Amino acid sequence: MTPQISIITTTFNDARHIGEAIESILSQSFEDFEYIIVNDNSQDETKDIINKYARTDRRIIPLSNERNLGRAASRNRALQISQSEWIAIFDGDDISDPLRLEKQSAFINEYPNVDYFGSDCCYENKVTLDPISKEFILHTSHETISWELYWNYPFHHSSTMGRKKILIEAGGYPETYPVCEDIYLWMQLAKMGARFANIPEKLIKYRVNPAPNHYALNQILAQKLHCQHVEYLIGEKIPPDVFEIIWSTNYSESFPTDKYILSINNIFDASQILVKSFEKISSNINMTRNEREKIQTNFLLRLRRVLNLISTVNCDDGVKYQSIYSGYLNTYNTLHIEG
Amino acid sequence: MTAISVLMPTYNQLEYLTESVNSVLNQTFSDFEFIIIDDCSTDKTIEYLERCAKLDKRIRVLSNNINLGVSNSLNLGLSIATGKYIARMDADDISFINRFEYQINYLNTHPGCGVLGTETCFINLDGSKSDQPAWIKPIEHNVIVWNLLYSTPLCHPTTMIRHDILKNIGGYTTTHPNEDMDLWTRLAFHTSFNNLENTLLYYRMPHDVHRKKLEAWIPHIQNVSHSYVERILEKNVDFKLIQLIIDTNFGLSAKRSYEAKDLFQASLLLEEVYEKMKLIGMLEKKNLSQVEKILYKQTQLIVSLMS
Numbered sequence: 001m002t003p004q005i006s007i008i009t010t011t012f013n014d015a016r017h018i019g020e021a022i023e024s025i026l027s028q029s030f031e032d033f034e035y036i037i038v039n040d041n042s043q044d045e046t047k048d049i050i051n052k053y054a055r056t057d058r059r060i061i062p063l064s065n066e067r068n069l070g071r072a073a074s075r076n077r078a079l080q081i082s083q084s085e086w087i088a089i090f091d092g093d094d095i096s097d098p099l100r101l102e103k104q105s106a107f108i109n110e111y112p113n114v115d116y117f118g119s120d121c122c123y124e125n126k127v128t129l130d131p132i133s134k135e136f137i138l139h140t141s142h143e144t145i146s147w148e149l150y151w152n153y154p155f156h157h158s159s160t161m162g163r164k165k166i167l168i169e170a171g172g173y174p175e176t177y178p179v180c181e182d183i184y185l186w187m188q189l190a191k192m193g194a195r196f197a198n199i200p201e202k203l204i205k206y207r208v209n210p211a212p213n214h215y216a217l218n219q220i221l222a223q224k225l226h227c228q229h230v231e232y233l234i235g236e237k238i239p240p241d242v243f244e245i246i247w248s249t250n251y252s253e254s255f256p257t258d259k260y261i262l263s264i265n266n267i268f269d270a271s272q273i274l275v276k277s278f279e280k281i282s283s284n285i286n287m288t289r290n291e292r293e294k295i296q297t298n299f300l301l302r303l304r305r306v307l308n309l310i311s312t313v314n315c316d317d318g319v320k321y322q323s324i325y326s327g328y329l330n331t332y333n334t335l336h337i338e339g
Numbered sequence: 340m341t342a343i344s345v346l347m348p349t350y351n352q353l354e355y356l357t358e359s360v361n362s363v364l365n366q367t368f369s370d371f372e373f374i375i376i377d378d379c380s381t382d383k384t385i386e387y388l389e390r391c392a393k394l395d396k397r398i399r400v401l402s403n404n405i406n407l408g409v410s411n412s413l414n415l416g417l418s419i420a421t422g423k424y425i426a427r428m429d430a431d432d433i434s435f436i437n438r439f440e441y442q443i444n445y446l447n448t449h450p451g452c453g454v455l456g457t458e459t460c461f462i463n464l465d466g467s468k469s470d471q472p473a474w475i476k477p478i479e480h481n482v483i484v485w486n487l488l489y490s491t492p493l494c495h496p497t498t499m500i501r502h503d504i505l506k507n508i509g510g511y512t513t514t515h516p517n518e519d520m521d522l523w524t525r526l527a528f529h530t531s532f533n534n535l536e537n538t539l540l541y542y543r544m545p546h547d548v549h550r551k552k553l554e555a556w557i558p559h560i561q562n563v564s565h566s567y568v569e570r571i572l573e574k575n576v577d578f579k580l581i582q583l584i585i586d587t588n589f590g591l592s593a594k595r596s597y598e599a600k601d602l603f604q605a606s607l608l609l610e611e612v613y614e615k616m617k618l619i620g621m622l623e624k625k626n627l628s629q630v631e632k633i634l635y636k637q638t639q640l641i642v643s644l645m646s
Contacts, residue, residue, distance in 0.1 A: 176600040178607060216631075216638040217606045224642050240643055 003059070005033040005101060006082035006164070010074035011092030012040040015049055017126075017207065018092045022053045022060070025090065030101035036061045036078040037092070041068040046092075072173035072181040079164070079172050087167055091158040093126060095205040104161050107199055114142075115194040116162040116186075118155040119203035126207035134208075137298075138198050143291040145196040147281055147298065149186055150230050152250045153222075154196070157182040159204045166194055179218040183225050191232070223247050234276045238269075245270040245309065249302040262313050271306045274299060343371035343439060344422030344502065348412035349388075349430035350378040355543065356387055359430050364395055368439040374420060375430075376401045376412040410511040410518040417510050425505055429496035431543045433462070438539040442499040445535060452480075453504045453530025454523070456493040457539035473542050476534045481622050483532040485630045487523055488564055488612065489588040493532060495519035497540045504530050517559045524567035527621060553589070561585050568608070571615050580605045587640050599645050606638045 007025055011018050025035055037060060039047050047064060054060040061081070065074060079087065086108065090096060100119070107117065123132040139145045139154055148154040170188040173181040189196075212218065227243040241261040278299040282292060345363055349356065363373055375398060377385050385402055392398040401415055417425065424446060426439060442455050459473045477483050477492050486492040508525050515521045523532070565581045583597060583605045613634055616622045622630060 176598075176603065178603050214607060214610060216610055216635050217603065217642070220606070220635070220638045220642045221603075224645065240639060 002083050002085075003032050003034045004084055004105065005030075005086045005088050005161070006078075006084040007033055007035045007088045007090055007101075008038070008075055008078040008082065009035070009090050009092045010038040010040055010071050010078070011042065011046055011050075012068065012071075013042045013044050013046060014092050015042070015044040015046045017094075018046055019049050019053070021090070021092050021094060021096075022050070024096040024098070026053065026057050026059075027098055028096065028101045029099055030105050033059060033088075033101060034061055034083060035059050036063060036082060038063045038065065038074040038078050040070070040074045041065045070175070070178055072177050073175040075181075076172040076175060079167060082164060085164055086161055087164050088161045089157060089159075090204070093207045094158045095207075097203045097205075100159075100203040103199060103201065103203060107197075108161075111197060113195050114197045115166050116160065116189055117197035117199065118157070118160040119199040120201055121156045121159055121204045121206040122202045123206050123208050126209045128210075129207075132208055138200055139294070140198045140200050141288075141291050141294075142196045143281075143284070143287050144294050144298070145198065146190060147295045149190055150233060150277060151226060151246065151302065153183065155182070155186065155198065156204065156206055158206060162189070162194075166192065170194075177221075179214050180221045180225055183222055187225060187229050190229075230273065230277055233280055234273065238273055239266075242266050242269045242273065245306060246274060246302065248309075249305040262309055264310070264313055267306060267309050267313065271303060274303050274306065341370055341372050341422045342368075342443060343424045343426050343499070344416075344420035345371055345373045345426045345428050346376070346413055346416040346420065347374070347428040347430055348376045348378055348409050348416070349380065349384060350406065351380045351382050351384065352430040353380070353382045353384050353387060355431040356384065358433050359428065360388075360391055360398075362432075362434040362436070363428055364397070365436050366434070366439045367437050368443055369397075371397060371426070371439065372420070372422060373398045374401065374416040375399070376416045377403065378408070378412045379403045379406040408513065410513045413518075414510045417505065420502065423502055424499050425502050426499045427496050429543075432496050433541040435539045435541075438497075439499075441535060441537060441539060445533070446499060446501070449533070451531050452533050453501045454493065454526060454532045455499045456532075456534040457497040457537060458535065459494050459497055459540045459542040460538050462541045462543040468541055472538055473544075478534050478536060479626055479629060480531040480533060481626050481630050482633065483523075483534065484527050484616065484621055485613075485633060487520070487527060487567060488609075489560065489585045491517065491520045491523070491560070493519070493523055493534060494540070494542065496542070500526075501530070515559055515563050517556060517563060520560065520563045524563055524570075527567075528570070531623065557585060557589060557591070568612060571612055571619075571621070576608065577604070580608050583641070584609065584637070587637070587644070596646070597644050602641050602645055606641045609634055609637055609641075 009021065022037070037050050039050055039062065050062050054062045063077060069077070075089070088101065088104065104119070108114070120138045123134045124130065125132055139148045145154040166189065170185060170192060174184045177184055223240070223243060226247070227238050227240065230243070231238055244261055245266055278295070281295060347359070375388055377388060377400065388400045392400050399419070403412060403415070424443070426442070428434060438457065442457070446452060446455055456476060458476060460471065461469045461473045463469060474494070476494065477486055483492045504526065508529060511518050511522055561582055564585060565576065565578050568581060569576050579601060583601060586595065613630065617627070
């Protein structure tokens with residue numbers, strides 16, 4: 001019998017966490033799954049730990065790479081051999097709630113048109129294992145997730161499930177990408193018209209690395225991919241400096257945005273792009289009133305954060321400054337009243 | 340023991356010698372020996388230098404029987420130098436009269452600094468002197484050590500170097516024609532660098548020629564950078580990635596197209612170099628954010644080449 005769900009974990013040199021991660025899957029209340037674990041040529045005891053569990057539970061299918069292939073290629077390898085209609089992604093340093101698969105399986109039955117979905121999570125410091133409180137607004141409907149995907153991460157990758165068919169159609173993960181392979185996949189899925197959702201429950205415990213690898217590339221590439229996604233939406237090129245200003249709206253506090261990109265023109269262009277994107281998205285007549293309001297609130301928050309940057313700019317051209325600012329305050333106020 | 344040994348190689352630069360030699364002899368700080376190495380000039384350089392040596396006994400003239408090149412000439416000078424500091428000087432440049440005074444003061448009060456450069460102004464083709472800084476060289480050690488990955492962040496003839504450190508690493512090598520960048524990349528493992536913000540030398544090289552010359556130097560910069568990166572990481576590094584990083588830095592990347600894979604590898608290589616430099620203490624713990632900012636910008640440039 002083909003299992004209902006194939007879980008995919010790829011791991012590299014994470015002997016400290018992998019055992020706990022595996023146990024959190026093996027002890028799921030929902031039991032009809034296969035569990036493909038890819039050891040990406042770890043140099044520590046990861047392989048022995050995986051094999052130890054594989055001997056006691058036949059649902060585990062251990063794969064081992066002869067050289068380090070990276071997360072994208074490792075997951076694709078598992079995707080190819082997976083048997084189930086549904087794929088669940090789970091990282092080797094996280095912990096799944098014992099009810100995760102049960103709840104996700106029930107979700108599939110309840111919402112049969114959904115193709116790809118995740119859940120909320122709680123955070124823990126990967127090194128100290130202390131809980132971390134992090135402000136993350138989880139969007140749950142297809143429309144709001146699609147909006148969020150233009151600017152930020154709408155999913156916790158380690159909590160996601162997707163139809164195998166659509167993941168294969170999307171070409172799996174981009175194997176040349178050392179980071180951001182998840183964002184790339186999401187954008188492919190969005191372009192293919194996949195239906196998104198999130199379950200508003202904390203179904204995984206996500207370990208946050210206090211000293212993340214490849215921080216610079218991760219930040220820059222994520223920006224680049226989001227920028228391309230918005231360019232695709234509004235049909236025009238966006239300079240990286242302008243997009244970086246929009247990107248900074250993901251953070252309520254100060255962001256390492258270089259002073260030089262903060263010109264009055266860049267801020268103006270950034271606000272224009274937000275407005276154009278919002279107009280484009282809100283022309284969709286299939287949206288519910290509730291979804292429209294949520295997207296509008298998010299749009300206004302980002303617009304306000306962009307406009308607030310004006311106060312940090314030294315502007316010689318006082319007239320221009322005044323007209324842009326008051327013009328946008330009007331837009332903002334109008335929308336706010338309507339909302 | 341004298342405070343400074345000035346090393347100045349020269350080859351057929353007779354027309355500039357009066358100004359360059361006088362700019363050293365007239366320094367407000369006067370405790371130095373002035374070692375001039377004539378690299379077998381075919382003009383009347385040697386006669387001129389011998390006349391100078393008779394007038395000022397701080398001058399010592401070495402004369403090569405055959406043309407040995409800059410690195411060998413400098414090493415010859417170094418072998419007889421007795422100063423605590425080595426001051427470099429080029430025979431077609433002009434030092435400001437207070438150059439040594441500024442540099443000595445800084446080095447005496449900053450014992451951790453092993454190499455000290457200064458800002459420069461150009462001497463134009465018609466001989467007139469510009470009052471605009473020729474380059475804006477980085478001031479901080481961290482930025483200098485980082486920029487050495489793809490450029491020459493110290494102007495060779497402006498530098499004053501601690502003699503013992505220079506001696507310990509064996510002086511100059513003849514492996515690369517850009518002997519200065521090669522020297523800095525070797526010194527980077529042993530000492531710290533600084534540049535003074537003050538302009539203390541006139542550098543003879545007009546802008547347009549500078550640009551042309553630079554393109555011809557790029558392959559040499561790539562070679563030195565490649566060996567620098569391999570020594571930092573203690574492993575083999577794909578030369579293609581170094582080329583990509585340096586092309587990007589000189590704005591040449593627009594002419595070429597790159598695979599996404601190489602762009603990612605190049606930016607991860609920079610990140611790996613940064614982590615390793617921190618780990619082995621090549622970067623000072625203060626001011627790391629400046630290097631992080633540069634790394635961030637470089638990553639942005641590299642990723643922007645993705646189609």
